[in-house]
Amino acid sequence: MNYIIPLIITFLAGLLMLVAEFIPHKPFESIVSELEIWFMIISGFAIVLGQLSLLKMNFFKIKYKSEGWKYCIVTLASFFIMLLVGIFWGTESHAGLLGQGKVFVDSIGVKPFDFIFNNIYQHLMAAMFSLLAFFIASAAYRAFIARTLESSLLLVSAIIVMLGNTSVGSSLTSFLPQSLNFLHLPNLSKFIMDYPNLAGQRAIMIGAGLGIIGSSLRIILGIERSWIGGKK
Amino acid sequence: MKKAFILLLFIALLISIVFANEEFRVSDFPNDDGSALLLEWDKSLLELGDIFVFKSYDNVEFNILSLESNLLQYVDSDTSFTESMVYYRLDVKNDDGELISSFESSAVPKAQWFNTDKLPLLIVLVVFSFAIIYFILSAKRGKNHYIRRITGLDSIEESVGRATEMGKPVLFVPGIMDLDDMQTIAGLTILGKLAEKTAEYHCKLIVPVSKSMVLSAAKEVVKTAYMQVGYPDEYKDDDIYYLTDDQFGYVAGLDGIIVREKPAANFLLGSFYAESLIVAETGFASGAIQTAGTAEPAQLPFFVASCDFTLIGEELFAASAYLSKDPQQLGSLKGQDFGKFVIILLIIIGVILEIFGYHFLKDFFTIS
Numbered sequence: 001m002n003y004i005i006p007l008i009i010t011f012l013a014g015l016l017m018l019v020a021e022f023i024p025h026k027p028f029e030s031i032v033s034e035l036e037i038w039f040m041i042i043s044g045f046a047i048v049l050g051q052l053s054l055l056k057m058n059f060f061k062i063k064y065k066s067e068g069w070k071y072c073i074v075t076l077a078s079f080f081i082m083l084l085v086g087i088f089w090g091t092e093s094h095a096g097l098l099g100q101g102k103v104f105v106d107s108i109g110v111k112p113f114d115f116i117f118n119n120i121y122q123h124l125m126a127a128m129f130s131l132l133a134f135f136i137a138s139a140a141y142r143a144f145i146a147r148t149l150e151s152s153l154l155l156v157s158a159i160i161v162m163l164g165n166t167s168v169g170s171s172l173t174s175f176l177p178q179s180l181n182f183l184h185l186p187n188l189s190k191f192i193m194d195y196p197n198l199a200g201q202r203a204i205m206i207g208a209g210l211g212i213i214g215s216s217l218r219i220i221l222g223i224e225r226s227w228i229g230g231k232k
Numbered sequence: 233m234k235k236a237f238i239l240l241l242f243i244a245l246l247i248s249i250v251f252a253n254e255e256f257r258v259s260d261f262p263n264d265d266g267s268a269l270l271l272e273w274d275k276s277l278l279e280l281g282d283i284f285v286f287k288s289y290d291n292v293e294f295n296i297l298s299l300e301s302n303l304l305q306y307v308d309s310d311t312s313f314t315e316s317m318v319y320y321r322l323d324v325k326n327d328d329g330e331l332i333s334s335f336e337s338s339a340v341p342k343a344q345w346f347n348t349d350k351l352p353l354l355i356v357l358v359v360f361s362f363a364i365i366y367f368i369l370s371a372k373r374g375k376n377h378y379i380r381r382i383t384g385l386d387s388i389e390e391s392v393g394r395a396t397e398m399g400k401p402v403l404f405v406p407g408i409m410d411l412d413d414m415q416t417i418a419g420l421t422i423l424g425k426l427a428e429k430t431a432e433y434h435c436k437l438i439v440p441v442s443k444s445m446v447l448s449a450a451k452e453v454v455k456t457a458y459m460q461v462g463y464p465d466e467y468k469d470d471d472i473y474y475l476t477d478d479q480f481g482y483v484a485g486l487d488g489i490i491v492r493e494k495p496a497a498n499f500l501l502g503s504f505y506a507e508s509l510i511v512a513e514t515g516f517a518s519g520a521i522q523t524a525g526t527a528e529p530a531q532l533p534f535f536v537a538s539c540d541f542t543l544i545g546e547e548l549f550a551a552s553a554y555l556s557k558d559p560q561q562l563g564s565l566k567g568q569d570f571g572k573f574v575i576i577l578l579i580i581i582g583v584i585l586e587i588f589g590y591h592f593l594k595d596f597f598t599i600s
Contacts, residue, residue, distance in 0.1 A: 022353075024264055025345045054473070054476075124480075128483060128510070129480055132510055139509060207572065210571045212549060213364070214549060215549045226421040227421060
C-alpha cells in the first residue's frame with residue numbers, strides 16, 4: 001500500500017500535466033498553476049530541512065574539530081549575520097522587524113543586508129565564476145592535442161572559431177578577395193558554429209527529448225520505481 | 233454527402249464575403265484559455281490618420297487602449313475571462329485630432345478545448361509513446377532486445393572498486409536543479425544503483441546537494457538502496473547534506489570537498505550549467521576517476537574534456553533502465569530508438585522536400 005498510493009498519485013499527476021499541455025480550457029490551466037504552487041509550498045518547507053542539515057553538519061564539524069572546522073565558523077557566522085540583518089532591517093523592498101534601518105541607510109546608503117549582498121556576496125560569486133577562464137584554458141590544453149584524426153579536426157575547428165572571434169583573426173584574412181569571402185575567418189567561424197556545431201547540439205537535444213519522454217512514461221506507468229525505493 | 237459539402241462551402245463563402253470587407257474586425261484569439269481577443273484593421277485606415285482603440289464591457293463606457301500607432305493587429309489579453317461580449321471602437325483621427333471615421337466591433341472571448349498549434353507535438357508524442365509501450369509489452373512477453381553498451385555506466389562498479397581499494401570516498405553530485413527537472417530525477421535513479429554498490433563494497437558515499445527537496449529525495453534513495461542490499465547499518469545520514477542553493481556557492485563547496493576529502497571517484501550526473509567545468513577540472517586535478525552526464529549540450533564538451541566517462545544526453549535518462557537490466561525498462565529504451573529512427577527519417581524526407589521547394593512538412597512541424 002505504501003507504494004501503490006504514490007504510484008497512483010504519480011500516474012494521475014503525470015497524466016494531468018500531459019493533458020493540460022494540449023488543453024488551454026478551464027480547469028486544466030488552473031490545475032497546472034495550482035500544482036506548481038503546491039510544488040513551491042513543499043519547496044518552502046524543504047528549505048527548513050536544508051538549513052537544518054547545513055547547521056547540523058557545520059556545528060558537528062566545529063564540535064569535533066574535524067578537518068577544516070575553522071571554515072565552518074565562517075559559514076555559520078555568515079549564515080546568522082545575513083539571517084539577522086534580514087530579519088531586523090529587511091531588504092531593499094521589504095521592511096524588517098526593527099523597521100527600514102534608517103540609521104544604516106543614512107550612513108552606508110543601503111540597508112545592511114543589501115550592503116553585504118552587493119559588496120561581499122556578489123564579488124565572491126564573480127570571483128568563483130572568473131575561475132572558469134583558467135579552467136577552460138587547462139581543459140582546452142588537454143582537449144586540443146592532435147592525437148587522432150578526430151582530435152585534429154577538433155583542434156583545427158577550435159583554432160578557426162577562436163581566431164574568428166578576435167580582431168586579429170579578422171585582420172589575418174582581410175586580404176582575401178570578395179569571391180573567397182567564405183574563407184574569411186569570422187565567416188568560417190560562423191559557419192562552424194551555425195551548421196556542424198548546431199546540428200550536433202540539436203541531435204543531442206532530440207536524443208535528450210526522447211529520453212525525457214521515455215523516462216517520464218516509465219515513471220508515469222510505474223515501470224521505473226527506483227524513486228520510491230524500487231520495490232514491486 | 234456531396235450536398236452537405238456544397239452547403240458548407242456556400243456558408244464559408246458567405247461568411248468570407250460578409251466579413252472580408254470589414255475594416256475593423258474583432259475575433260476570438262485562437263488556442264488560448266479564453267483570456268484574449270484579436271483585433272485587426274485594414275492598412276488603409278493607417279493611411280487616413282492616427283488609430284485610437286477603445287474598449288468597453290457594457291457598450292456604454294469606453295476606455296482607451298494604449299497601443300503603437302503603426303500596428304495592423306492587436307491582441308487584447310486582458311479581457312478578464314468575461315465569457316461575455318467585449319465591445320471595441322476604433323477611431324481614426326487626423327493630425328488636428330478631428331474624427332475622420334469610427335468603427336465598432338465586438339466578440340466573446342472563448343477558451344478552446346484543444347490547442348491546434350500543438351497538434352504536431354501531440355502526434356509525435358502519441359507515436360513515440362505507443363512505440364515505447366509496444367516495446368515494453370513485447371519485452372514483457374519475453375522478447376530480448378539488444379541494447380548497446382554504455383561504457384560510462386559499466387564503469388560504476390570499477391570506480392567504486394577503485395575507491396574502496398584506495399580507502400577513499402565516492403562523491404555524487406546530482407546537479408544544481410530541483411526535483412522538477414527530469415535530469416535531477418535521472419541522476420537520483422543512478423544514485424540508487426551507485427549506493428547499492430558502495431554499500432556492498434563498504435565504501436563511503438558523499439552526496440552534497442544544492443536543493444532542499446533533492447536532499448530529502450537523495451536521503452530516501454540512498455537509505456533504501458542500503459536497506460535493499462542488506463547493509464542498513466552502513467547508511468550514514470550525515471554524508472548526504474545540503475550546501476547552498478546558490479550556483480557558485482555550491483561549486484565552491486564542492487571544490488572544497490574534492491580538495492579536502494579527495495574522493496577517488498566522482499559522479500556528476502544531473503543538470504549542470506556554468507559550474508560544470510569548475511567542478512570537473514577540480515576533480516581531474518585531484519586524480520579522481522570521473523563519470524559525468526547531462527543533457528545540457530553546452531556543458532557536454534567540458535565534461536568530455538575533463539572526465540573519464542561521459543553520458544551524453546539520452547544516455548543519462550537510459551541509465552536507470554540500463555543498470556536495472558529489467559526487460560521492461562530495456563524495452564522502453566528500444567522504443568526510444570524507434571523514435572530516433574522516425575526522426576532521422578523525417579529529417580531526411582524534410583531535407584529532400586525543402587530542396588525541391590515543398591515546405592508543407594516543415595510548416596506542419598513549425599509550432600507558432
